[in-house]
Amino acid sequence: MSTPDERPRPAYGEYATPEEQRARIQQPDAFHTPAPAPAPAPMAAPATTVPRVGPIDRVVTIILLAYGLYVVVTTAVELTDFPSFADMWMKTMGIPGTFTPSASAQTWAIVGIVLFSIGWLVAALLSWRAIARGRRAWWIPVVAALVSWIALAICLTIPLMADPAVVHWISTQSGQ
Incomplete structure (x- = not known):
């Protein structure tokens, strides 16, 4: 005595013969009809990788970073004595008198130096990453x-504009 088949009825043609499958999807037999010509291969999508940048970009980027480091260091050295810097700036601008240091003048100079230095560090880091990935970095x-x-x-403008000599000079310049 045979046992009844306890498997579920096929829903998607798992147990169908190839002929039954072709009949169900209404596809002709591959042996009786000529095979269609293969479709031409689709054009490959352009690669999404960025082309490697030449050595000129790297050299220019490194030169810009080196010059930037020089400017940051020399500016930091110059601003460590903010009253001297402010006096020199006032003479250059033609402002009579000397700079009157306030309690916060040197603090503003230090904040400026720190921000200036962070700007260079961020530029160096982003430039290095761009060069490593083969992207343009000079900008x-x-x-x-x-x-x-x-x-x-x-x-630097905040403490300079608080100086009485600078304020007086600006007020006399705007009245002319």
Whole structure:
């Protein structure tokens, strides 16, 4: 005596013969009809990798970073004595008198130096990563220098614009 088949009824043609499968999907027998010509291979999508940048970009980036480091170091040395820097700036601008140091003047100079230095460090890190990935990097030190100079200029402008001689000079210049 045979036992009844306890397997579930096939829902997707798992147990169907090839002929039953072709009949169900209404596909002709491959032996009786010519095989269709193979479709041409689709064009491969362009690679998404960025082409390697030549050595000129690397050299220019390294030169910009080296010059930036020189500027950061010399600026930091110059700003360690902010009253002397401010006196020199006032003479250059043609402002009579000397700079009157405030309690926060040197602090603003130090904040400016720190921001300026961080700008260079960020530029160096991002440039190194871009070069390692084969991307253009020359623009990174340029943009970082602009942003860093703006931050430094703001930090130096605050104590300079609080000096009485500078305020007097500005008020006399605007009245002419």
